[in-house]
Amino acid sequence: MITAPQLEIAVLLLGMAILMFEAFATRVDKRVLAFAAIVGLALILIASFFVSPTPSPDRATGLWNFYTADKLSVFFKQFALLTTIFVLIMMIDYAPVVRASFPGTTDGLGEFFSVPIFTCVGLMYLVSAVDFIFIFVSLELVTVSFYVLVSFTRKNPVTLEAGVKYLVLSALSTAFLVYGIAWIFGATGQTNLQRITEALANPNTDHSAALLGVVLVLVALGFKIAAVPFQIWVPDVYQGAPTPVTAYLSVGSKAAGFVVLLRVLRPFVTLPQMQRLLVLIALLTLIYGNLAALPQGNLKRLLAYSSIAHSGYLLIGVVCLDGNAVVFYLAAYFLMTLLSFAVLVIVAQQTGEQISDFDGLAKRSPFLAFAMLIGMVSLAGVPFTAGFLGKFFIFYAAILQRQIALVVIGVITVGCGFYYYLKVVRAMYWQPANKAENIPISGLSRLAISALIAATIWLGVYPQPILNMLKR
Amino acid sequence: MILFVIFCPIIAAILIMVGAPARKTALAASVLTLAAALFLLASFQLLQRDFQHVTSFTISPEWHLSFSTGVDGLSLAMVLLAAIVTLAAVWFAGKIEKYEKAFYACLLFISGGAIGAFASIDLFFFYAFHELALIPTFLLIGIWGSGNRIAAAWKITIYLAVGSFILLLGLILLYQSVPAASRSFDIRALQAAASLGQISADAQRHIYLLLLIGFGILTSLFPFHTWAPEAYAAAPAPAAMLHAGILKKFGLYGLLRLAIPMLPEGARHWTNLLVVLLLANIIYVGLVTIAQKRLDWMLGYSSVMHMGYIFLGIASAGILGVTGAATMMFAHGLSIALLFALAGELRKRTGTLIFDELGGLAKVMPFAGLAFGLGAFAAIGLPGFANFAGEIMIFFGAFKNGWEIGRFHIFQVATVLALWGVVFSTVYMLRAYRKAFMGMLNERWNGLVDLRTGLRVPVALLVGALLWYGFFPQSFVRMITPAFRTYLTANK
Numbered sequence: 001m002i003t004a005p006q007l008e009i010a011v012l013l014l015g016m017a018i019l020m021f022e023a024f025a026t027r028v029d030k031r032v033l034a035f036a037a038i039v040g041l042a043l044i045l046i047a048s049f050f051v052s053p054t055p056s057p058d059r060a061t062g063l064w065n066f067y068t069a070d071k072l073s074v075f076f077k078q079f080a081l082l083t084t085i086f087v088l089i090m091m092i093d094y095a096p097v098v099r100a101s102f103p104g105t106t107d108g109l110g111e112f113f114s115v116p117i118f119t120c121v122g123l124m125y126l127v128s129a130v131d132f133i134f135i136f137v138s139l140e141l142v143t144v145s146f147y148v149l150v151s152f153t154r155k156n157p158v159t160l161e162a163g164v165k166y167l168v169l170s171a172l173s174t175a176f177l178v179y180g181i182a183w184i185f186g187a188t189g190q191t192n193l194q195r196i197t198e199a200l201a202n203p204n205t206d207h208s209a210a211l212l213g214v215v216l217v218l219v220a221l222g223f224k225i226a227a228v229p230f231q232i233w234v235p236d237v238y239q240g241a242p243t244p245v246t247a248y249l250s251v252g253s254k255a256a257g258f259v260v261l262l263r264v265l266r267p268f269v270t271l272p273q274m275q276r277l278l279v280l281i282a283l284l285t286l287i288y289g290n291l292a293a294l295p296q297g298n299l300k301r302l303l304a305y306s307s308i309a310h311s312g313y314l315l316i317g318v319v320c321l322d323g324n325a326v327v328f329y330l331a332a333y334f335l336m337t338l339l340s341f342a343v344l345v346i347v348a349q350q351t352g353e354q355i356s357d358f359d360g361l362a363k364r365s366p367f368l369a370f371a372m373l374i375g376m377v378s379l380a381g382v383p384f385t386a387g388f389l390g391k392f393f394i395f396y397a398a399i400l401q402r403q404i405a406l407v408v409i410g411v412i413t414v415g416c417g418f419y420y421y422l423k424v425v426r427a428m429y430w431q432p433a434n435k436a437e438n439i440p441i442s443g444l445s446r447l448a449i450s451a452l453i454a455a456t457i458w459l460g461v462y463p464q465p466i467l468n469m470l471k472r
Numbered sequence: 473m474i475l476f477v478i479f480c481p482i483i484a485a486i487l488i489m490v491g492a493p494a495r496k497t498a499l500a501a502s503v504l505t506l507a508a509a510l511f512l513l514a515s516f517q518l519l520q521r522d523f524q525h526v527t528s529f530t531i532s533p534e535w536h537l538s539f540s541t542g543v544d545g546l547s548l549a550m551v552l553l554a555a556i557v558t559l560a561a562v563w564f565a566g567k568i569e570k571y572e573k574a575f576y577a578c579l580l581f582i583s584g585g586a587i588g589a590f591a592s593i594d595l596f597f598f599y600a601f602h603e604l605a606l607i608p609t610f611l612l613i614g615i616w617g618s619g620n621r622i623a624a625a626w627k628i629t630i631y632l633a634v635g636s637f638i639l640l641l642g643l644i645l646l647y648q649s650v651p652a653a654s655r656s657f658d659i660r661a662l663q664a665a666a667s668l669g670q671i672s673a674d675a676q677r678h679i680y681l682l683l684l685i686g687f688g689i690l691t692s693l694f695p696f697h698t699w700a701p702e703a704y705a706a707a708p709a710p711a712a713m714l715h716a717g718i719l720k721k722f723g724l725y726g727l728l729r730l731a732i733p734m735l736p737e738g739a740r741h742w743t744n745l746l747v748v749l750l751l752a753n754i755i756y757v758g759l760v761t762i763a764q765k766r767l768d769w770m771l772g773y774s775s776v777m778h779m780g781y782i783f784l785g786i787a788s789a790g791i792l793g794v795t796g797a798a799t800m801m802f803a804h805g806l807s808i809a810l811l812f813a814l815a816g817e818l819r820k821r822t823g824t825l826i827f828d829e830l831g832g833l834a835k836v837m838p839f840a841g842l843a844f845g846l847g848a849f850a851a852i853g854l855p856g857f858a859n860f861a862g863e864i865m866i867f868f869g870a871f872k873n874g875w876e877i878g879r880f881h882i883f884q885v886a887t888v889l890a891l892w893g894v895v896f897s898t899v900y901m902l903r904a905y906r907k908a909f910m911g912m913l914n915e916r917w918n919g920l921v922d923l924r925t926g927l928r929v930p931v932a933l934l935v936g937a938l939l940w941y942g943f944f945p946q947s948f949v950r951m952i953t954p955a956f957r958t959y960l961t962a963n964k
Binding site: 373383384400412414415418422426429430461 | 648
């Protein structure tokens with residue numbers, strides 16, 4: 001039997017091996033490294049289905065004090081692995097852009113393919129973390145590797161701007177996180193989430209100090225999940241970063257943020273102020289994300305605002321403390337966002353990132369246009385796609401808890417969403433094409449995109465596999 | 473067999489997308505669909521109240537969600553309507569200049585979605601199938617539309633998307649309103665729970681209001697109707713036929729299927745509101761229709777106006793009125809499809825639908841003139857057409873509701889006012905007929921050719937169905953009344 005920590009160790013070894021190989025084998029085509037990483041991660045993904053269960057939290061000792069392998073974390077480890085695999089596939093398509101940004105040299109690509117593996121380790125640790133110290137360390141592993149990735153094509157001033165913005169604001173949010181943890185530790189004397197719950201049940205604990213601490217932690221996590229008012233960095237960084245990295249940020253980083261949020265909030269839900277604060281954040285995020293997305297003409301920026309908007313819907317699930325709805329939404333979000341980015345990476349190299357660059361795509365590449373169509377209608381929430389069921393479960397939870405304000409704003413913003421997502425559909429199908437030639441797609445990308453289309457529809461019609469996985 | 477009726481258009485659409493010849497596949501699929509629907513009709517047991525031809529696949533046991541399909545008299549009538557109109561729409565579509573495959577695929581997706589919604593006995597799929605039509609409608613109007621197509625496409629899409637999400641809230645609330653143990657998406661189970669009184673009066677009021685707004689938007693109930701005329705004017709004729717003929721009936725069907733059996737208290741509570749709105753549909757929109765200067769806008773508004781009658785039948789909540797509403801849904805679907813088809817043919821030949829530019833066309837297109845006349849007479853509600861049967865049942869049903877000697881209640885007043893709607897529709901339909909087909913022939917149109925023999929087949933199909941159920945409404949009434957008999961009494 002495999003134990004859960006072995007998965008991270010395996011990924012870590014894989015990353016180091018690829019980095020070492022890259023350092024010594026200077027002559028090989030660097031894309032070989034990406035293929036090796038994909039194969040390695042796929043093997044670990046398979047292994048992750050045979051993980052033995054974790055000891056129960058009250059009898060935990062040693063490592064298990066700050067590390068858990070419950071169903072949620074195993075599910076998200078698989079999630080992180082799959083995300084990384086798809087991001088690596090996108091990176092292979094994106095390689096010419098990276099190479100072009102380092103004229104005259106051969107270096108660069110090797111790190112571009114190996115750094116995501118370390119991010120993946122960070123994400124996998126993060127979803128297992130049940131101790132604030134461990135949460136902090138793994139969050140930093142994720143963030144530091146993203147510093148590198150976001151500003152990877154550093155000769156491009158827009159990318160550099162994105163990198164600096166991300167670095168500064170991320171560091172600031174980290175500071176908030178540490179400060180918040182310190183307050184919670186001061187109030188409860190614990191860093192383990194389970195023990196904090198017990199300490200909070202004790203009437204002698206200073207609840208207002210703990211509350212201040214968790215609000216500070218919320219600031220840091222709000223930065224990670226792009227919740228209003230901590231979303232300012234998102235549009236610029238998403239637009240400036242290399243497209244596969246943007247996809248990684250919006251899927252991997254966000255999913256991990258929400259898992260941590262669910263775990264961290266659990267001890268504090270008994271505090272009534274918490275709920276009100278979260279409702280307010282969710283409302284603001286929904287309104288800001290959807291309204292700001294309406295006028296966007298750049299698709300990457302549009303997806304950035306859409307990512308804020310989806311954080312709003314996810315936060316509705318968090319407010320209702322319906323972990324399953326949040327997880328299902330994240331799974332759906334994973335599929336449809338990666339699908340959109342995968343098409344964007346390919347099309348953007350031929351024409352550009354503006355929505356008008358997608359004009360007439362249906363003529364030039366019916367396959368890519370159809371893939372984008374599925375991605376967009378799923379993001380908008382049309383039935384028989386995963387995105388609709390995600391929204392369905394979220395709204396179900398909100399109605400069950402009678403969160404009227406969230407439901408009303410949610411429905412109005414869904415209407416906004418239809419407008420800006422269908423703008424892309426309109427460009428692809430209504431408008432005449434600027435160029436006539438077909439767009440080439442590599443076999444691997446075609447396979448990956450087909451798999452994502454199939455999964456988006458499959459999950460929209462038959463959600464039971466995910467529901468079962470969460471029940472187990 | 474019922475699965476075949478639903479999936480035949482959808483599979484044909486997918487086949488067309490991957491490369492099958494568009495028009496032939498679409499025609500074959502719609503003929504097969506109609507044949508299968510007729511087979512369902514022939515093998516339908518009239519006296520049985522339950523759903524028939526039931527098939528069911530479990531999707532999620534803990535949510536009590538399954539893909540269940542089946543028909544009772546009401547849904548069978550709607551499936552039949554959908555199959556007839558689909559065949560006519562595909563037949564009329566003809567050769568398409570650009571993206572022919574996508575055009576036919578979109579038409580078939582709309583049709584398959586509508587049939588799926590009518591034949592689902594699971595709340596989730598009932599909802600989801602209807603939404604299948606959303607994106608194809610957006611594309612149909614956007615790519616192949618005419619006039620102000622861009623604004624029209626956005627308007628219909630946003631309206632319908634928001635309307636259906638409001639509807640979704642209502643459906644979720646309905647699902648949650650029964651005790652946790654008996655929660656189910658199965659409409660039969662929900663009806664059983666409702667008949668045991670498990671849905672509290674308070675919940676019924678909330679759910680009914682949400683359903684009324686949601687379904688009202690989808691059905692162009694005043695004041696949510698503004699998307700409809702614009703979209704129908706801009707849409708290519710087959711899309712307008714499908715949308716006005718079938719898809720708009722989904723909202724009404726939903727009220728008949730869910731609100732009447734499950735939410736009687738909610739219906740009672742909101743009766744006055746609904747009556748006011750539907751009178752606005754009949755009188756206000758009726759007057760607006762008279763003011764129209766273009767045939768396509770006039771037809772669009774007239775279809776909004778006729779929804780008012782159907783809502784009156786539903787609001788009356790008696791078996792006569794509700795049966796009349798169902799008959800009217802069927803009849804209106806056929807007649808409006810016929811009129812939109814002919815308007816589309818006119819547009820194809822003349823390039824304009826402005827009344828002042830048309831005139832005397834019956835001289836050069838006698839068959840089209842005859843067909844338009846029949847369609848207009850049907851829409852007015854002349855005896856002999858199915859519309860008459862529907863309207864008279866609605867009016868009698870509504871008038872009888874709460875009737876006391878010597879005193880007029882809201883329904884009596886509403887019926888009197890609604891009868892004026894018949895006058896309005898006579899005015900605008902006959903005026904349109906006179907302006908387009910009678911009078912002096914504009915010289916520009918001397919060279920126009922009449923409908924080909926091939927195109928006379930779908931016209932005959934639609935007119936034949938209208939006349940058949942106009943002269944023998946009993947065959948239709950016998951089919952659909954058992955669906956309501958459990959919930960409504962005849963003497964109310």
